[in-house]
Amino acid sequence: MAYNRRILEGRPGDSVLRWWREVYKWARSLPVVLGPNMRATFGPLGMKVRVASGRPVRISWRAGLSGREITLSAGYVENQIPSIAVEGGDFVRLDARTADGEEAANGRPKLSLADAEPGADNRSAVVVSVQLNEDGTFPDGEQLEEDPGLFTVEHRSDFSAVDRRGAAEQGRPFHVLAILYWRDNEPVRIGQVAMHDYILLESESETASGETVKRYFFSAA
Amino acid sequence: MTLRPFRIMRGGISLKDARALVKFIRYWRPLTVESDDALGFRHPWQISARWDPSQERWEMQIFRDTYVANREILAPSMRVDEVPEETLRRLGAEKQERSDLVRPWISEEPWIPVPEMRRVGTDAVATTATSAEPIPEYFAERGVVSADELVIGVQSLSVRSGGSPGDREKQRLLRAVDVILNQPRPTAGLQVGSDGRITVDIRPAGDSSPFLTITGARFEPKSEASSAAEEIAGAVADDGIDRRHVGTLWLLSPPGTSRDSEPDETWQPFGQHFEFWSLDHDINRDLNVFEPVVLELAAPLAGGVAQGVIDTFLDNIEQEDAAASAFLSSAKVDGGFWTV
Numbered sequence: 352m353a354y355n356r357r358i359l360e361g362r363p364g365d366s367v368l369r370w371w372r373e374v375y376k377w378a379r380s381l382p383v384v385l386g387p388n389m390r391a392t393f394g395p396l397g398m399k400v401r402v403a404s405g406r407p408v409r410i411s412w413r414a415g416l417s418g419r420e421i422t423l424s425a426g427y428v429e430n431q432i433p434s435i436a437v438e439g440g441d442f443v444r445l446d447a448r449t450a451d452g453e454e455a456a457n458g459r460p461k462l463s464l465a466d467a468e469p470g471a472d473n474r475s476a477v478v479v480s481v482q483l484n485e486d487g488t489f490p491d492g493e494q495l496e497e498d499p500g501l502f503t504v505e506h507r508s509d510f511s512a513v514d515r516r517g518a519a520e521q522g523r524p525f526h527v528l529a530i531l532y533w534r535d536n537e538p539v540r541i542g543q544v545a546m547h548d549y550i551l552l553e554s555e556s557e558t559a560s561g562e563t564v565k566r567y568f569f570s571a572a
Numbered sequence: 573m574t575l576r577p578f579r580i581m582r583g584g585i586s587l588k589d590a591r592a593l594v595k596f597i598r599y600w601r602p603l604t605v606e607s608d609d610a611l612g613f614r615h616p617w618q619i620s621a622r623w624d625p626s627q628e629r630w631e632m633q634i635f636r637d638t639y640v641a642n643r644e645i646l647a648p649s650m651r652v653d654e655v656p657e658e659t660l661r662r663l664g665a666e667k668q669e670r671s672d673l674v675r676p677w678i679s680e681e682p683w684i685p686v687p688e689m690r691r692v693g694t695d696a697v698a699t700t701a702t703s704a705e706p707i708p709e710y711f712a713e714r715g716v717v718s719a720d721e722l723v724i725g726v727q728s729l730s731v732r733s734g735g736s737p738g739d740r741e742k743q744r745l746l747r748a749v750d751v752i753l754n755q756p757r758p759t760a761g762l763q764v765g766s767d768g769r770i771t772v773d774i775r776p777a778g779d780s781s782p783f784l785t786i787t788g789a790r791f792e793p794k795s796e797a798s799s800a801a802e803e804i805a806g807a808v809a810d811d812g813i814d815r816r817h818v819g820t821l822w823l824l825s826p827p828g829t830s831r832d833s834e835p836d837e838t839w840q841p842f843g844q845h846f847e848f849w850s851l852d853h854d855i856n857r858d859l860n861v862f863e864p865v866v867l868e869l870a871a872p873l874a875g876g877v878a879q880g881v882i883d884t885f886l887d888n889i890e891q892e893d894a895a896a897s898a899f900l901s902s903a904k905v906d907g908g909f910w911t912v
Binding site: 399476564 | 605606613636637639641642644661662679849850852854857858860861910911912
């Protein structure tokens with residue numbers, strides 16, 4: 352018989368099966384209880400626990416992918432919150448309000464990827480896009496209340512530097528908020544690009560041969 | 573008293589039972605406990621490192637949600653058999669030779685082998701006290717001491733130790749590699765014509781994908797030109813890449829590690845990143861409206877030597893020739909990064 356069962360000491364010839372079972376029982380009796388700000392993930396090699404030791408960080412434009420829908424937390428470009436076109440042709444702002452400031456019936460809008468396709472390298476983008484006024488200024492609150500489609504969050508398959516420039520030349524520059532990765536024509540992951548509350552849109556003119564061209568730059572405020 | 577696993581060899585416990593137990597414990601007990609800044613959030617450019625026991629080397633990773641102008645950032649070249657499956661799938665490289673080199677995207681989360689590291693403090697050697705790389709305060713407080721100083725006398729060469737010899741048991745070694753972001757961009761090409769004219773045209777970058785280099789050499793930012801001659805020299809030598817020091821991986825040894833040791837699994841990694849957000853990048857010229865800039869100088873090319881024209885150009889700049897100064901500023905191509 353064992354000298355000491357608590358520390359599993361024994362003599363030559365003792366059966367250890369019962370002890371193995373006790374170890375098994377002991378291991379099962381110690382549940383891993385995750386406290387606040389702890390998260391467990393399971394991989395082929397076992398469990399990893401992550402502890403959030405810092406203060407929670409609120410990220411604007413935080414994008415989440417669920418099937419073929421995307422959710423986004425709110426953020427500002429030139430102090431305005433963009434909208435998403437929802438079913439029925441209505442627009443709902445990212446802060447779950449309609450253009451006139453009323454609470455939206457279905458809460459936060461979701462960006463549908465029902466008809467979306469990947470672009471080059473099996474990537475595509477979630478962008479915020481604005482239709483500028485003819486003089487290149489950003490639409491004000493009144494204009495957006497009248498036509499929320501001027502300032503929207505959209506999905507784009509083409510978002511290279513050339514595409515960005517082409518859109519800006521049409522008076523509708525866009526800024527990438529998140530990047531979608533596709534496999535077998537299905538979106539599988541989303542990567543966050545923009546994270547700041549406030550984004551500014553600045554422009555610069557360059558002239559040559561009598562032609563003036565405006566360049567637009569989005570940047571974190 | 574010696575204890576042995578007594579009757580296991582004689583069938584006291586079935587292999588199935590043993591495996592079930594090991595699997596259970598392995599799966600349900602935490603393997604690692606790590607700290608995050610905040611739940612579910614990591615900054616772009618965040619650096620992590622791990623020791624790979626199978627290859628006996630340190631490896632590092634940059635947080636995947638990190639972009640420059642919405643483009644994927646290329647990691648340093650890695651062997652096909654070391655890159656993530658995502659990379660193989662994207663490149664269709666499954667059938668390539670194992671030793672072939674490919675460049676994964678940072679977003680594919682490759683574990684990049686850490687190249688040879690530089691020594692900082694304790695067992696580094698500096699030719700003068702000022703040439704030594706400063707030791708970050710954090711590591712100085714943990715036992716990293718000043719580098720040895722090489723004293724060169726008239727007929728002698730000696731080493732002045734940075735720390736007191738009595739503290740050797742407490743001293744720790746420090747190693748570092750810098751992570752550099754490289755962004756190719758167009759360059760301004762200066763050409764001196766046979767008629768004495770200097771022409772500037774823009775040469776586009778070949779592959780403009782941003783890429784990382786990881787180097788043991790200490791990063792030195794490009795210094796601003798202090799004269800027209802330096803500016804021209806810089807334009808001529810411009811390699812068309814904007815560089816930014818985005819982070820450093822430090823490895824700290826246990827106390828008392830003998831000098832000149834190579835980092836192993838007993839060392840402690842510290843990732844430091846200097847950028848916190850994804851970046852955008854552009855140049856100061858709109859290529860769609862840029863036209864070649866030409867400056868005519870009253871200095872015909874003599875015998876095919878361009879230097880005479882350049883010298884005349886510099887003279888004009890020094891004499892505050894408005895045309896020459898305007899030419900210089902319009903001929904300059906600069907790139908810039910900003911936070912998005």
